[in-house]
Amino acid sequence: MPVAPLHALVxxxxxxxxxxxxxxxxxxxxxxxNNELANVTGALIYGNQQFVQYLEGTRADVEQIYARITRASQHHRLEILEQGRVDARRFQRWHMGFADAPQGVVQQLSQAQWQRERPWVEDESSTSRGLSRLLAFWKEEAVLSR
Ligand SMILES: Cc1cc2nc3c(=O)[nH]c(=O)nc-3n(C[C@H](O)[C@H](O)[C@H](O)COP(=O)(O)O)c2cc1C
Known part of the structure; x- marks a missing residue:
């Protein structure tokens, strides 16, 4: 059976x-x-009462998890920043990594440019600014604090 392509949603x-x-x-x-059962990985960043979350898996799995997330009472005003096909997982080890972020970081992420000019592929040059920032923050500062 062919492997289903990977999809990511932020x-x-x-x-x-x-x-x-x-x-x-x-x-x-x-x-x-729940993510482990669905084979969805990603990261959740929280600060200043705002969330930014990155989800990756097959499209059907990501959509199922996102639908569940939209029903959670702890947040509202959900807005998709970016979604599309990806060639590889970026959070392979995390069924949901978590980082408390300083206010400025969450603001930067939410205001970053998320739309790509070209399809979302592994090549860093075609990564949106928003995603580059998220990955840089995760790499440099995030530790599994919870
Ligand atoms: C910011 C946020 C991120 C969440 N991320 C996930 C997730 O990655 N996977 C998942 O299955 N549920 C996710 N959920 C849903 C929660 O696991 C849980 O179902 C929900 O918070 C239940 O709360 P409620 O009963 O008060 O609505 C998320 C919820 C919130 C608010």
Whole structure:
């Protein structure tokens, strides 16, 4: 059977209330179990009551997880920043990596340019600015804090 192509989706949203560490722990526990079953990987960045989340997997799996995410009560005003085909996973090891980000970082991510001029492929040169920033932040600063 041919391997289904990989798809990635990035969205931002706003928390409906300030979230405590314990709220985030519960959310991540639930998300990781579910993502593992669906073979979806990615990263969640939270700061200043805003989320930016990157999801990757087959298109059907990513869409199923995203549909679930849209129903969560802890956030609202979801907005897809970018989505498309990808050649490889970028968060292979993370069923949902998490990073608390300084306010400025989340703002930068949410205001970055996310649309690509060319299809989303592994080649760094065709990566949108938003995605480059997210990956750079993850590489340099993010540790699995939860
Ligand atoms: C910011 C955010 C990210 C989430 N990420 C995922 C995810 O990656 N995978 C998943 O299955 N569910 C995800 N969820 C859903 C949660 O795991 C959980 O189902 C939801 O928060 C339940 O809350 P509720 O019962 O108060 O609506 C996410 C929810 C939020 C708010």
């Amino acid at each position: 969205y931002q949203s706003q928390a409906t209330r300030p979230l405590e560490a314990s709220d985030l722990d519960m959310l991540l526990l639930d998300a990781r179990i």
